[in-house]
Amino acid sequence: MRFHKNLTDGVIEALEKIFNEGAYADRALESLLKHNRQWGSRDRGFVAETVYEIVRWKRLYAEIAGAASPYSRADLYRILGAWALLKGHSLPAWPEFSGLEEKEIRDLHANLVKQRKFRESVPDWLDRLGAESLGEEAWTRELEALNQQAPVVLRANTLRTTPEALRTQLEKEGFKTDFIEGYPWALKLQQRANVFRTQAFRDGWFEVQDASSQKVAPFLEAGPGMRVVDACAGAGGKTLHLAALMENRGQLLALDVYPAKLEELQRRARRAGAYNIEARAITSSKVVKRLEGKADRVLIDAPCSGLGVLRRNPDAKWKLDPGFVETVCQTQRDLLREYSRMVKPGGKVVYATCSILPAENHLQVAEFLEGEAGKGFRLLKEEAVFPSREGFDGFYMAQLERVG
Incomplete structure (x- = not known):
């Protein structure tokens, strides 16, 4: 591989924003690529993939490079150089790479990877928490899986098309996909590519949604004509799936505390042809109180640590801290207690997270059922999905029924 100075400078610019300024990796890259429209697809791919690789393995590469936060530009170039040498690339004779020796780099790597916290590149506290929560062997397996690049999975929007027709259309546009056994609406791209420029996307035929995430909406067992509440709707990935399952019949209330996310949901809903969605911002406790006992189904896709989606959000592990995990667990308790009141007797609630920590999942549900707010509920089924x-x-999903 031949290094080009403008591209490597772009990588360094993105890493500075992510590591030193706390920017989200996807937004830092989006901004960088937007300001460098002259780069071709191969150049853009190199920059994006290199940035994500270094973000994913930051601790390992930083330790090998002898770099410490906050990272200077020289530190970041040493980290980039260590990554390149370990990938088998030759470094150009630039002053930024001076002093980096391949043998020394490989020797340091061989010693460091004997320790899981370096081999899988996680903070000490997170490595301890994962091992204590899941056990040493299970945590090791999950970390290895979470450090693999996530596939691009699409959900066919059945308000507009069928999975079979979507596959045919995408192939006409140059994108080959495979069906995924056990996931009726899912198509997986055979090669990573930008599908947002396709006519199929503009026509609302699909959303990009991981296969595990596609399990959540059907777990709620919402049907046409029901009154359904998506209590933490965000930008609406699962809301749109619910609208399709409801065949646009019934009332689907999308609630969230962030109005900007609901605006994005409404834009996506128009493209998807989802017309039974009503977005409501939670501006006070009155919004939820007015809905108490009135919904057939309630989805609580709760804020969480996001440890189940580190493959696609590797920068999250550098933004998390023990205090945040404790805070988000308290938020989950509050939401489960308060939002479950919206379901009517005989109705169902699904509590879901994209975490693999028991404290956010089945232990959270068990605590709810043992408390005063959970006395009128029973657990019907639950499922934990491990990478x-x-x-x-x-992901984790629990289906509860209100019996009184």
């Missing part, structure tokens, strides 16, 4: 087993994102 090491299914090959997709980590």
Whole structure:
């Protein structure tokens, strides 16, 4: 591989924003690529893939390079150089790479990877938490899986098309896909590519949604004509799936505390042809209180640590801290207690997270059922999805029925 100074400078610019300024990796890259429209697809691919590789393995490469936060530009170039040498690339004779010796780099790598926290590149506290929560062997398996690049999975929008017709259309546009056994709406791209420029996307035929995430909406068992509440709707990935399952019949209330996310949901809903969605911002407790006992189904896709989706959000592990995990667990308790009141007797609630930590998942549900707010509920079923087993994102879902 031949290095080009403008591209490597772009990589360094993105890493500075992510590591030193706390920017999200996807947004830093989006901004960088937007300001460098002259780069071709291969150049853009190199920059994006290199940035994500270094973000994913930051601790390992930084340790090998002898770099410490906050990272200077020289530190970041040493990290980039260590990555390149370990990938088998030759470094150009630039002053930024001076002093980097391949043998020394490989020797340091061989010693460091004997320790899981370096081999899988996670903070000490997170490595301890994962091992304590899941056990040493299970945590090791999950970390290995979470450090693999996530596949691009699409969900066919059945309000507009069928999975079979979508596959045919995408192939006409140059994108080959495979069906995924056990996931009726899912298509997996055979090669990573930008599908947002396709006519199929503009026509609302699909959304990009991981296969595990596609399990959540059907777990709620919502049907046409029901009154359904997506209580933490965000930008609406699962809301849109619910609208399709409801065949645009019934009322689908999308709630969130962030109005900007709901605006994005409404834009996506128009493209998807989802017309039974009503977005409501939660501006006070009155919004939820007015809905108490009135919904047939309630989805609580709760804020979480996001440890199940590190493959696609590797920068999250550098933004998390123990205090955040404790705070988000308390938020989950509050939401489960308060939002479950919206379901009517005989109705169902699904509590879901994209985490693999028991404290955010089945232990959270067990605590709810043992408390005062959970006395009128019973657990019907639950499912934990692990990346090491299914090959997709980590998720948890519990279906509760209100019996009184």
